[in-house]
Amino acid sequence: MAVVEVRDLHKRFAGGVVAVDGVDLATEEGEYLVLLGPSGCGKTTLLRVIAGLEQPTSGEVLIGGSPMTGLPPRARQIAMVFQSYALYPHKTVLANITFPLKAAGIDKAERRRKAEWAAGLLGIGHLLDRRPRHLSGGERQRVALARALVREPSVFLLDEPLSNLDAKLRATAREDLREFQERIGVTTIYVTHDQVEAMALGDRIAVMSEGKVRQVGTPQQVYRDPADTFVATFLGSPPMNILERDDCLVGFRPEHLLPRGIAEPGDGGVSLDFHVHRVEHLGSERHVVGTVGEIGQETRVIAVLPSTVAAPVHAGQTEPFVAAGRDLRFFAKSGQRLERQRL
Amino acid sequence: MASKAEQRMTWQVGSRAERRYLLDREGLLAPLFLLPSIIYIVALVAVPFLLAIAFALSDVTVGDPSYDFVGLRNFAAIIRDSTFRRSLGNTVLFTAVSMALVVVLAKLLALILVADFKGKWLVRLCVLLPWTTPVALAAVAWLWLLDSVFSPVDWVLRTMGLLHGNAVYLGRPGLAMASVIAVHVWRITPLAAVIIMAGLVAIPDDITDAAQVDGAGPWRTLFEITVPLNLPVIAVATLFGAILTFTDMTVVYVLTRGGPIAATQVLASWAFFKGIEGGNLAQGAAIALFLFPVLLAAAIAILQSVRRMEVR
Numbered sequence: 001m002a003v004v005e006v007r008d009l010h011k012r013f014a015g016g017v018v019a020v021d022g023v024d025l026a027t028e029e030g031e032y033l034v035l036l037g038p039s040g041c042g043k044t045t046l047l048r049v050i051a052g053l054e055q056p057t058s059g060e061v062l063i064g065g066s067p068m069t070g071l072p073p074r075a076r077q078i079a080m081v082f083q084s085y086a087l088y089p090h091k092t093v094l095a096n097i098t099f100p101l102k103a104a105g106i107d108k109a110e111r112r113r114k115a116e117w118a119a120g121l122l123g124i125g126h127l128l129d130r131r132p133r134h135l136s137g138g139e140r141q142r143v144a145l146a147r148a149l150v151r152e153p154s155v156f157l158l159d160e161p162l163s164n165l166d167a168k169l170r171a172t173a174r175e176d177l178r179e180f181q182e183r184i185g186v187t188t189i190y191v192t193h194d195q196v197e198a199m200a201l202g203d204r205i206a207v208m209s210e211g212k213v214r215q216v217g218t219p220q221q222v223y224r225d226p227a228d229t230f231v232a233t234f235l236g237s238p239p240m241n242i243l244e245r246d247d248c249l250v251g252f253r254p255e256h257l258l259p260r261g262i263a264e265p266g267d268g269g270v271s272l273d274f275h276v277h278r279v280e281h282l283g284s285e286r287h288v289v290g291t292v293g294e295i296g297q298e299t300r301v302i303a304v305l306p307s308t309v310a311a312p313v314h315a316g317q318t319e320p321f322v323a324a325g326r327d328l329r330f331f332a333k334s335g336q337r338l339e340r341q342r343l
Numbered sequence: 344m345a346s347k348a349e350q351r352m353t354w355q356v357g358s359r360a361e362r363r364y365l366l367d368r369e370g371l372l373a374p375l376f377l378l379p380s381i382i383y384i385v386a387l388v389a390v391p392f393l394l395a396i397a398f399a400l401s402d403v404t405v406g407d408p409s410y411d412f413v414g415l416r417n418f419a420a421i422i423r424d425s426t427f428r429r430s431l432g433n434t435v436l437f438t439a440v441s442m443a444l445v446v447v448l449a450k451l452l453a454l455i456l457v458a459d460f461k462g463k464w465l466v467r468l469c470v471l472l473p474w475t476t477p478v479a480l481a482a483v484a485w486l487w488l489l490d491s492v493f494s495p496v497d498w499v500l501r502t503m504g505l506l507h508g509n510a511v512y513l514g515r516p517g518l519a520m521a522s523v524i525a526v527h528v529w530r531i532t533p534l535a536a537v538i539i540m541a542g543l544v545a546i547p548d549d550i551t552d553a554a555q556v557d558g559a560g561p562w563r564t565l566f567e568i569t570v571p572l573n574l575p576v577i578a579v580a581t582l583f584g585a586i587l588t589f590t591d592m593t594v595v596y597v598l599t600r601g602g603p604i605a606a607t608q609v610l611a612s613w614a615f616f617k618g619i620e621g622g623n624l625a626q627g628a629a630i631a632l633f634l635f636p637v638l639l640a641a642a643i644a645i646l647q648s649v650r651r652m653e654v655r
Contacts, residue, residue, distance in 0.1 A: 053552050074558040086553035090571045099567070103558035147557065157556075 002064030002077070002154040002187060003027055004050060009059035011045055011211075019045035020056070021211030027187050032178075034202035035191045038234065042211040043191045047157050050189065052076050064154060074103070079148035080157040083164065085140045087132040093119075093143050094128040100151040118146040122180070137165050138173060145180070156181070156188040162197060174200055195235050199223070207231045226251075229335040238287065238304065240329070243296035248338060249331040250295055254287075256327035257303035259311040260320040268325025268342035270295050274303065275318050288313050292321070295343065398628035405622035417629035427630065429605045430613040434634075437524060437609055438588045444528045445584050446577060449535035450570075456540045474533035482597035485526050489513055489598070513599050516606035523607050527594045531587055535580040542576025543569065575649050582645040586638055610634055 004027045011020040019042040027033045035043040048054045050061055052073040061068045068076055079100070087096050097115040106114075119125045122142040132140060141161055148156060161177070162170045178201050181188050192198055198205050199219040206216045207230075215227035226232035226240070232251050233239040240251045257274070265271055272292040280287040288303040303321065305313070313319055330338040366372060399418070402411045421427045452470050473481070488496055489512040500506035512522045546569065554564045570577075592611035595601060601608035601616065608616075610630055618627015 048552075051556055053555065073555045074560065078556065080553070080556040082549045082553060084547065084549045086547070086549035088550065088553075088568060088572075099554075099559070100557035103560075103563055151558070 003029055003062075004155055004187060004189060005060075005062040005065075006046070006050065007060040007062070009046070009049060009061070010057045011042070011049055011054060012057045018211050020049065023059075023208075023211070023213050025206055025213055025216065027189065028203075030185045030187055032181055032188045032190065032201060032203045034198040034205045035189065035208055036195060036198040036202075036205050036234075037193065037208035039193055041208045043193075043208050044159055046208070047080075047159055047189060047191050050155075051078055051080050051157050077154040078157055079151060079153035079155070081141075081144045081148050081159065081161045083160040085132075085144040085161075085164070087140060087143055087147075089132050091131070092128065093124065093130050093132070093135070096132065096143055097128075097146045097150055100147060104151060114150045115146070118150045121149070121183075122146050138169050141165065141173060145177075149184070153186065156186050158188065158190045160192055161190075162192070163194070170197075177201065195237070199235075207234060209234070225337075226329065227337050229331050232329065232331070238302045241299070241301040242331070243292070243299045243301070244333075245296040248340070249333065249335075250343070251329040251331060252323045252327050254302045254304040255306075257301065257321055257323050258305065258309065259313065260322050262309050262311055263322050263324055265322045266324045266326070268328070270323050270325075270328070270343065272321045272323065273318050274301075274321040276313055276315050278315050279313055283307070286313070395628045395632055398624050399632050401625050403624045405624060413625075417625050418633075421626055421629050421633070426605050426608060427610075427613060430608040430610050430630075431633075433520070433605075433607060434589060434609040434611075436520070437527070438585055440524050441527050441531070441588045442581055442585050444524070445532050445535050446581055448528065448532045449539050449580060449584075450573075450577065452532060452536035453539035453543055454565075456536060457543050470536060471533050473529050474531075474537075478530075478593050478597070481526075481530065482593075485598065489522050514603055516603060519599050519603060519607045523594055523598055526598060527588060527591065530594065531584055534587075535584050538580040538583065539573065539577055542573045545576075546572050578645050578649050582642060585641060585645075589634060589638060589641075 006023055006025045009020050009023045010018070012018045021042070023042075023046060025033075025046075035046060037043045045054060049056050050063075052061075052068065052071060052075070056069065063076055063078070073080075088099065091099065094112075094115055097118060098111040101111040101114060115128070116125065119128060122145055124139060124142045124146060127135060127139060127143070132143065135143065141164075144161070158177075162173055165173055174197055190197075190201060192201075202219055204216060204218055205222050207214045207222055209230050215222050215231045217225075222231055223235055226235065229242055229249060229251070233242065236253060238254050240253050241257065243250045257272075260271060272294050274288070274290050274292055276288055276290040278289045280289070284307050286305045286307070286309075288305060289300070290303075291298050291300050293299070305311070325342060328343070330340040332338055397410075400412060400414060402413050402416075403409075456467055456470060488494060491509060491511045491514055494509065494512065496512075497506060497509050512518045550568060550572070551564060554568045559567065590611050592609065592615055595607055595609055595612040596615070599607045601612050610633060614627045614630035617630060618624050621627070
């Protein structure tokens with residue numbers, strides 16, 4: 001187990017594309033850190049630089065306190081699971097899993113023992129003689145994990161390992177991944193563009209955009225107290241409503257916009273006349289789409305009402321809604337979060 | 344709106360529309376596009392091939408073109424001929440040694456071709472140059488390089504103190520064969536390298552990245568990952584190379600004309616000398632046909648091994 005630290009890291013590709021633009025980031029011992037961001041934000045490049053598959057343009061990578069710059073991946077005590085799993089198609093599952101051990105010069109009996117241990121842990125012991133092409137997506141992912149696990153790395157790097165699975169399998173695989181990491185307790189850096197995965201898996205989330213880390217914090221922190229409007233609108237589905245005022249931006253989550261009577265504005269809250277355009281019934285909740293104008297310019301907003309809120313809301317009507325004062329967030333016009341607490 | 348759409352519909356059903364969509368009909372297009380290649384194959388492959396079989400079973404010569412069926416007499420005659428047996432042995436040796444060298448060199452060149460470094464365009468150009476050089480030009484250059492008196496290779500070796508006098512590359516049986524093989528390998532390696540390169544490019548980057556992360560050094564990655572994954576394509580390159588080598592007579596014809604004393608004679612060149620230059624069309628055809636079952640067997644064997652690797 002080790003701490004991974006990245007200091008003022010820059011990566012510019014030959015074509016001039018800046019993928020990583022000054023990132024400072026450090027994991028804690030045994031932590032599950034998720035790099036979250038839209039595609040093209042530099043999260044995978046950052047992971048590849050940590051792995052040693054790319055050399056940084058400037059800046060430093062430290063693993064367990066020692067500088068790694070210039071060292072090849074095999075000198076870094078890391079294991080990586082790729083988005084495509086990158087299993088060796090010409091090798092059996094057993095040969096895939098034992099490959100890192102063979103490269104480390106471990107003798108055959110010991111290799112077999114460790115591979116069986118890892119395969120047993122992941123429930124793929126019966127597949128050892130198969131080849132990757134005869135495995136399902138979920139089984140391939142487990143083989144990739146087993147291959148990463150056998151060499152007992154000090155750091156796990158996972159690059160969107162769930163994105164090739166179908167939606168139903170993804171939920172169970174996500175639980176398995178979390179359980180697996182808790183059991184082995186190895187520092188893990190996990191790259192994803194899926195906020196649900198990030199929220200469910202991460203001890204902390206680093207939200208990235210355009211090569212920069214916008215915010216690092218626990219899932220609750222980045223969701224409740226976003227550092228800027230990018231984080232506020234990237235996290236949450238539907239995203240945070242942002243209303244523009246003369247001097248600042250006001251944001252509140254869709255689930256915090258509720259019919260008057262269900263909630264009261266309270267200290268510093270606001271009452272809004274919600275011009276409802278459309279109501280979507282999604283089973284466990286209702287999405288109410290419309291516009292409000294009181295606290296800023298006329299803006300399109302969304303309210304999410306849990307199915308336990310029975311208040312009738314009709315399209316085409318104007319309903320009284322409230323957003324409580326404690327749920328309002330304020331941002332500067334540039335997007336940065338303001339300390340300000342009330343309107 | 345609706346009436347406009349209706350109008351267009353009726354218009355489309357009309358005969359003008361039918362003509363307009365004539366080229367969309369597969370039943371018409373497929374034969375039309377296949378026709379040129381069918382004509383090509385029939386006129387330039389099938390007819391000469393059948394003609395060769397007919398000639399091999401006859402007593403046709405340039406002097407006496409009348410057709411008399413003689414059965415397998417030509418085959419019996421050529422098998423008794425010691426030059427033929429020498430040529431057969433030479434062909435096998437020529438092909439085996441050439442292909443062994445070509446596969447290793449082409450794999451190395453392919454690795455260089457896919458590598459990313461400064462000035463790679465110059466290296467790529469040099470790699471492909473032998474393949475693009477016209478045979479006549481290359482032959483002149485090689486004849487000069489291997490000249491019995493003025494060979495620059497000899498001169499370099501003499502200056503380094505490794506040789507006294509002249510090596511006479513094309514005049515001694517062993518050296519002549521080695522020279523023929525060297526020139527042929529030089530000519531054919533770029534083609535094989537490009538084929539193998541295409542196979543290398545098809546290996547996903549993720550797989551080699553994974554090997555790196557798994558702790559494999561460059562050698563282990565090469566021999567445990569890249570080469571096995573590249574093997575089907577290498578087999579195809581070998582098949583092409585072997586057939587090109589087995590049927591090739593240009594290098595032999597230009598460098599040694601089969602000499603000294605049939606030391607470098609191969610089946611293709613012997614068939615040419617016997618049939619065209621010697622005028623014995625029937626025996627020439629028989630010698631040429633002797634290659635056919637061997638090549639067919641080789642092609643089937645290699646294609647089968649490729650398929651086995653694919654379904655694995």
